[in-house]
Amino acid sequence: MRKKYYKNSFSPWMKQFRAICGPFILPITIFQGIRTILFPTIFDVLLLGLLILLVCAIKYDLI
Known part of the structure; x- marks a missing residue:
């Protein structure tokens, strides 16, 4: 099973x-x-490709 990640549970770094x-x-x-x-x-x-994935991940709050 995959563990769900919440934006507020990330480490401070x-x-x-x-x-x-982000900017x-x-x-x-x-x-x-x-x-x-x-x-x-x-x-x-x-x-x-890596940068596009990173932009999408930051925009949609995946990381």
């Missing part, structure tokens, strides 16, 4: 991570998207 990185993740993702369009490499595509 996770709350601090969300508060600090910066979207601009970094946009920059990485432009860079991936101009100079596509496997690493850039994987990094862009």
Whole structure:
């Protein structure tokens, strides 16, 4: 069985991570998207995918 995670039950360092990185993740993702369009490499595509997942997770309160 999966354990349910609640936003208020996270450790203090996770709350601090969300508060600090939340505003910066979207601009970094946009920059990485432009860079991936101009100079596509496997690493850039994987990094862009990871950043998109991180943006979605922060936006929908999954982490």
